[in-house]
Amino acid sequence: MSTPTTDKGPSGQEKQDVRRPGELNVRELARWGWRQLTSMRTALILLLLLALAAVPGSLVPQDGVDSLKADQWRAAHTTLTPIYERLGLFNVYSAPWFAAIYLLLMVSLVGCIIPRCLVYARAMRAQPPATPAKLTRLPDSATYVTDEEPEEVLAAARKELRGYRIRKDGGSDDSVSAEKGYLREAGNLVFHMSLIIVLVAFAFGSLFGYKGGVIVLVGEEYGFANELSQYDDFKPGSLFTPEDLDDFSFKIDDFKAEWLTTGPGAGTARGFESNLRYTAGASDEKKYDLKVNHPLTVGGTDIFLLAHGYAPVITVRDGEGNVAYSGPTIFLPQSQNLLSFGVVKAPYASPEQIGFQGLLYPFQGTVDGEPVNLMGDIGDGSNAMLSLQGFRGDLNLDAGPQSVYALDTSKAHMMSPDETGKAFNLRLGETAELPDGLGSVSFDDVQQWNRVQISKSPGKEWALLGVSLALVGLLGSLFIRPRRVWVRARRVDGRTLVEVAALDRSGGGDTASVVTGLVENLRGARTQEEKDV
Amino acid sequence: MSDHTWGVLSNQAITAAGVVYFLALLCALVEWSAWLSRAKAAVAAKELVPAGRGHSVQTPRESERVETNTVESSADGDRVDLDTPPPSGSGGSISEVTEYRAALFGRLSLMLTAIAVVCHLAALIARGMAADPNRVPWGNMYEFTISGSFVVAAAYVVLYRRLKLAWMAPWVLGFTVVVLMLAVVALYEPVAPLTEALNSYWLVIHVIAAIIATGGFTLGGIASLAYLLKNRFPDAALLARVPELAALDRVSYRIHAFAFPVWTFGVLISGPIWAHEAWGSYWNWDPKEVWAFITWVVYAGYLHARATAGWKGKKAAIVALIGLATLWFNFIGINYFSSTSQHSYAAPAAPAVVELTISEGASR
Numbered sequence: 001m002s003t004p005t006t007d008k009g010p011s012g013q014e015k016q017d018v019r020r021p022g023e024l025n026v027r028e029l030a031r032w033g034w035r036q037l038t039s040m041r042t043a044l045i046l047l048l049l050l051a052l053a054a055v056p057g058s059l060v061p062q063d064g065v066d067s068l069k070a071d072q073w074r075a076a077h078t079t080l081t082p083i084y085e086r087l088g089l090f091n092v093y094s095a096p097w098f099a100a101i102y103l104l105l106m107v108s109l110v111g112c113i114i115p116r117c118l119v120y121a122r123a124m125r126a127q128p129p130a131t132p133a134k135l136t137r138l139p140d141s142a143t144y145v146t147d148e149e150p151e152e153v154l155a156a157a158r159k160e161l162r163g164y165r166i167r168k169d170g171g172s173d174d175s176v177s178a179e180k181g182y183l184r185e186a187g188n189l190v191f192h193m194s195l196i197i198v199l200v201a202f203a204f205g206s207l208f209g210y211k212g213g214v215i216v217l218v219g220e221e222y223g224f225a226n227e228l229s230q231y232d233d234f235k236p237g238s239l240f241t242p243e244d245l246d247d248f249s250f251k252i253d254d255f256k257a258e259w260l261t262t263g264p265g266a267g268t269a270r271g272f273e274s275n276l277r278y279t280a281g282a283s284d285e286k287k288y289d290l291k292v293n294h295p296l297t298v299g300g301t302d303i304f305l306l307a308h309g310y311a312p313v314i315t316v317r318d319g320e321g322n323v324a325y326s327g328p329t330i331f332l333p334q335s336q337n338l339l340s341f342g343v344v345k346a347p348y349a350s351p352e353q354i355g356f357q358g359l360l361y362p363f364q365g366t367v368d369g370e371p372v373n374l375m376g377d378i379g380d381g382s383n384a385m386l387s388l389q390g391f392r393g394d395l396n397l398d399a400g401p402q403s404v405y406a407l408d409t410s411k412a413h414m415m416s417p418d419e420t421g422k423a424f425n426l427r428l429g430e431t432a433e434l435p436d437g438l439g440s441v442s443f444d445d446v447q448q449w450n451r452v453q454i455s456k457s458p459g460k461e462w463a464l465l466g467v468s469l470a471l472v473g474l475l476g477s478l479f480i481r482p483r484r485v486w487v488r489a490r491r492v493d494g495r496t497l498v499e500v501a502a503l504d505r506s507g508g509g510d511t512a513s514v515v516t517g518l519v520e521n522l523r524g525a526r527t528q529e530e531k532d533v
Numbered sequence: 534m535s536d537h538t539w540g541v542l543s544n545q546a547i548t549a550a551g552v553v554y555f556l557a558l559l560c561a562l563v564e565w566s567a568w569l570s571r572a573k574a575a576v577a578a579k580e581l582v583p584a585g586r587g588h589s590v591q592t593p594r595e596s597e598r599v600e601t602n603t604v605e606s607s608a609d610g611d612r613v614d615l616d617t618p619p620p621s622g623s624g625g626s627i628s629e630v631t632e633y634r635a636a637l638f639g640r641l642s643l644m645l646t647a648i649a650v651v652c653h654l655a656a657l658i659a660r661g662m663a664a665d666p667n668r669v670p671w672g673n674m675y676e677f678t679i680s681g682s683f684v685v686a687a688a689y690v691v692l693y694r695r696l697k698l699a700w701m702a703p704w705v706l707g708f709t710v711v712v713l714m715l716a717v718v719a720l721y722e723p724v725a726p727l728t729e730a731l732n733s734y735w736l737v738i739h740v741i742a743a744i745i746a747t748g749g750f751t752l753g754g755i756a757s758l759a760y761l762l763k764n765r766f767p768d769a770a771l772l773a774r775v776p777e778l779a780a781l782d783r784v785s786y787r788i789h790a791f792a793f794p795v796w797t798f799g800v801l802i803s804g805p806i807w808a809h810e811a812w813g814s815y816w817n818w819d820p821k822e823v824w825a826f827i828t829w830v831v832y833a834g835y836l837h838a839r840a841t842a843g844w845k846g847k848k849a850a851i852v853a854l855i856g857l858a859t860l861w862f863n864f865i866g867i868n869y870f871s872s873t874s875q876h877s878y879a880a881p882a883a884p885a886v887v888e889l890t891i892s893e894g895a896s897r
Contacts, residue, residue: 040840041844044837044844055827058820058823270726292811295809304811460815464805464806474793
C-alpha cells in the first residue's frame with residue numbers, strides 16, 4: 001500500500017527480487033495466510049459463521065436426532081430432498097462444511113493461544129513498566145502537595161498498594177510503579193484452552209459412544225441383555241465397535257405410575273418408577289428403582305427410563321383351531337392418556353393370513369355413541385377395550401422387511417364381525433369369532449412395557465471438567481481488572497508534590513475511584529500520623 | 534390458603550404489577566418529555582443566540598442553563614409555556630421547573646417500579662404455591678415469560694444506581710408492560726403440576742441461570758439499541774435523556790459481561806448435566822440446545838468484537854442485538870416452529886383438558 005511503485009516495472013529496484021508489488025512467495029503467502037487465519041477478525045467471523053451454520057440443523061429434521069421425522073420430511077418434500085441431501089442438511093452437525101468451520105476455528109484458536117501463552121509467560125516474569133514521565137497526562141490522575149518527605153510518601157504508597165506487583169527500581173526512585181490483575185490474561189487463556197478440551201472430549205464421545213433404545217416388557221420372563229441384537233434402534237458413533245458394549249442384563253419386576261384424577265393435570269401420570277433387577281458382568285444381582293431424572297449407571301453405560309405403555313396379550317386362533325399368534329403385543333401410545341395403537345400379524349394362520357390393527361383404550365367411555373379414552377390408568381382392566389380392524393389375505397410379508405408397528409393392507413381384505421363393517425371390540429377376557437370360520441381373536445390380559453434408553457458417552461467427565469474450567473477462566477478474564485498504578489513524589493519549592501495515576505488496560509475500568517481512593521488513603525495516613533503525634 | 538386462592542392471588546398480583554408498571558412508565562415518559570423540551574429549548578436557544586455569546590469558559594451544564602435562561606426572555610417562550618407550569622412568583626426559571634419536574638417524576642417512576650417489582654415477585658411466589666405439590670413457577674411458557682420479565686425489571690431496579698440506568702426507565706418499563714400483557718393475553722395457562730421430566734432440582738438450577746441471563750441480555754440489549762440510535766441520531770432531542778456513546782457502550786458491556794458467564798453456566802453446564810439425567814445424553818442437538826449454543830456463540834462474538842479493531846462500537850452493538858434476537862427466538866420461536874424439540878413444555882396440554890371435561894361429565 002505504502003510502497004511507491006512505477007508502471008515501468010522493477011527497473012528502479014535492482015537490489016530487490018524481480019517481482020511485482022504485492023506478489024508473495026510461497027513462504028510469505030503461507031505466513032500471510034496464517035496471520036489472517038489467527039487474527040481476531042477471522043476468529044470473530046468464524047464464530048459468527050459457526051452460529052449461522054448451526055441454524056439449518058434446528059429447522060430441518062436431523063437423521064441423528066429424530067430419524068423418523070427426517071424420513072417423514074423427505075417423503076413430504078420430494079423436490080427439496082435431493083438438494084438438501086447433497087448439502088448434508090439432514091446431518092448438519094456431521095457435514096463436511098460444518099466440520100470445516102469448527103476445525104478452522106480450532107486452528108485459529110490454537111494459533112492465537114500459543115503465541116499468547118508465550119507472551120504471557122514472559123509477562124509473568126517481567127517487572128511492571130517504568131513510570132511514565134508525565135503522569136498527569138494519563139486519563140485518570142491526581143496531584144497534591146504535602147509536607148512529608150518523598151520517601152515517606154513512596155513508602156506509604158508501597159504499603160497501600162498491597163496485592164500489586166511493585167517494580168524494583170534501581171535508578172530513578174522518585175516513584176512507585178505497580179501492576180496487578182495478571183490473572184485476567186491467565187483466565188482468558190484457560191478459557192480458550194478449556195474449549196479445546198471440551199471439543200476433543202465431545203468428539204471422542206461422539207466417535208466412540210452410542211445411544212440405543214429398547215422396549216422391555218415388565219415381568220419375570222422378559223428382560224434385556226446388552227447385545228447389539230437386542231436393541232430396537234441403535235445409533236453408534238463412527239468408531240464404535242460392539243466390544244465397547246458393557247456386559248450387563250436386567251429385568252423389570254414391576255412398574256408403577258401415579259395417575260392424577262383431579263386438577264388441571266388430571267388424566268396424566270407422574271412419579272414413574274421401574275423396579276429393576278440387574279447383573280453387571282460376573283457380579284451378583286442388584287436392585288435399582290429406575291425413575292425419570294434418575295438413571296442407572298452400569299460401568300460406563302447409563303440406563304434411562306423414557307416412556308411406558310401397555311401391551312395387551314392377544315391370542316389369534318386360525319380356522320383349524322390352532323394358535324396362530326399369542327402373546328403380549330406392544331401398543332404405542334398416541335397421546336398422554338395412553339390411547340395406544342398396535343398391530344397383530346399371524347402369517348402362518350390357515351387357510352389365510354390374518355392381521356389386525358387397532359386401538360387400545362385403557363379406560364374407555366362413550367361420548368355421543370363414539371368410544372373415547374378417558375384416562376391412561378388401566379386399573380384392573382375392567383374398563384379397558386381393544387378395538388381391532390381385521391384383515392385377511394396376503395399381508396405382503398414377502399415384499400421385504402416390515403415394521404412390527406405397521407400393517408401392510410395393500411393385498412389384504414378387511415373383515416368385520418358382521419355386515420356393518422365395524423371393528424372387533426373386545427373387553428378384557430372376551431373372544432370374538434372371525435367371519436367365515438377363519439378363527440377367533442381374544443383379548444386375554446394386559447401387560448406393561450417400559451421404553452429404556454441405553455447410552456454410553458465416553459469422555460463426558462472430561463467435557464464437564466473442560467466446560468467448568470472454561471467458566472472459571474471466563475470469570476477471571478471478565479472480572480479481573482488489569483491495572484497499573486503509579487505514584488511519584490518529588491520536592492518542588494520546598495514541599496512534596498505527589499502525583500498519582502492509574503490505567504486500566506481492559507478499558508472501561510473504574511480507575512478514577514482507584515486514584516481518589518489511593519490519594520485519600522495516602523493523605524489520610526498522614527493525618528492519622530499527625531493525630532498520633 | 535388453598536391452592537385455588539393462591540392461584541387467584543397470583544393472577545391479581547400480576548394485574549396489579551402490570552398496572553403499577555404502566556403508571557411508572559407514564560412517570561418515566563413525563564421525565565423523558567421534560568428532558569426533551571429542555572433539549573429542544575437548548576437547540577432553539579443555540580439558533581437564536583449569536584455565535585459570540587457562548588464563548589466564556591463554562592461547564593456544559595452551566596452553559597446549558599445559561600442558554601435555556603435566554604429562552605425565557607426571548608421569542609420561543611410560547612411553546613415552553615404550553616407544557617410546563619408557569620414559573621412561580623419566587624422567580625424560578627422555566628429550566629429549573631423543568632429540571633425539578635424531571636427529577637420528581639424520575640424518582641416517582643423508580644418508586645413505582647420498585648413497588649411493581651414486589652407485586653411481580655409476589656405473583657411468582659403465589660404461582661408456585663398454587664401448584665400441588667408446591668414448586669418453582671417455571672412449568673410453562675406463561676410462567677417463563679412472567680419470570681423473565683420480572684428479572685428484567687428487578688435487574689433494572691437493582692442496577693439503577695450502580696450503572697446509572699435512570700435513562701432506561703421508559704424502555705425497560707415499556708418492554709415489561711408489553712411482555713406481561715402478552716403473557717396474560719396469549720400465554721396464560723392454569724396452574725398444573727410439572728411434567729415428570731421437569732420434576733428435578735436441576736430445573737431450579739438450569740432455569741434460574743437461563744432466566745437471569747435472559748433478563749441480563751435483554752437489559753444489555755436495550756443499552757446496545759440505545760447506542761445504535763444515539764450513534765445514528767446524535768443530536769436528536771428525543772434521545773437527550775440517553776447518555777453519551779461511551780457510557781452506553783460501557784453499561785452494555787458490563788451487563789453483558791455479567792450475563793454471559795451465567796448463560797454459559799445455564800446452557801453449557803447445568804443444561805447438559807440435566808439433559809444427561811433426563812434424556813440419556815448430555816448434548817442431543819435438540820433445537821433448543823442448538824439455539825442456546827447459537828446465542829452463546831453470538832455473545833462470545835460480541836465480547837470479542839469489543840476488543841477487535843474495526844468492530845468496536847457500532848458493529849459490536851449490532852452483534853449484541855443479533856444475540857438478543859437469537860435468544861428471544863429460541864425462547865418463543867422454537868416452541869412454535871420446531872416440532873422435534875424435547876423442550877416440550879410449550880406444547881399445550883390440550884388432550885388432558887378435554888379428558889377432564891369428559892370425565893366430569895361422565896361422573897355426573
